[in-house]
Amino acid sequence: MLIRRFFENPAAYRNPFAELDRMRKEMDFLNSSLFNTDPRHAFSAGVFPAVNLTEDKDNFYIRAELPGVKADELDIQTTGKSITISGERKISDEDANARYHRREREAGRFSRILELPGDINTDKVEAGLADGILTITVAKAEVAKPRQITIK
């Protein structure tokens, strides 16, 4: 059986290791996509929108790139330690006669919950949208702020 298939497939006849080679390539591809070696994206949740979270002494800052999203299409809520960002990105309909050359921008709904690593003051949450970047400033709760301790 093995021999017959060998001769029926001219490609395999020429190079019996071609199949093995193809499998090896596929395994390599799987490895590289599963275990993405780029450490910068190692902790990404894989949910739209991608966010960057930073902190200073008093606040947490959440930033997300949301080009083309208007402020009234966004919904931001806080509960406990988490912030929910949801909304919809709309792309306006163009002329019906327009012929598309490229269509890379996408529209759709999104929703993301982000838990902050410390207690927050839910009364002091501010959000701003400028040039397609959403910035949410979340004040830390008094207990979460670092306190200077003086040595007597």
Add this chain to the structure above:
Amino acid sequence: MADSKELKLKEKQEVSIPAEHTRPGPVFTPAVDIFETDKEITLLADMPGVAGKNLNIDLRDDTLTLTGDIEPFEGPDENDILVEYEVGKYFRQFTLSEVIDQEKIEADLKNGVLRLTLPKVEKAKPRKITVNAA
């Protein structure tokens, strides 16, 4: 809209451009929509974080170049906790096959989306020539 789809996360596309920049940093390709009507070509590009003054649109011969610079918006005392996307310049080039009326190009940047209208040159209109009889 109840039937609209869920947005999936797309990683920003990093590009390497032939000429090296003096300032180091990643360069990304903005996502674009390009469509054409009889009168004009319209280009929409997502360039979040680019302010109007930092956007450069250049049309030379048939090559349209878009460059967007980002000003750092993080405060000096901020420490990263989670970094899911990187911030960098935007760069993209297109070759146009149509002749564009350079005088009438319009660019509009709103909410991080650039809308560039490139009107086509009007074809020479037929003109009737009357012969003055002496």
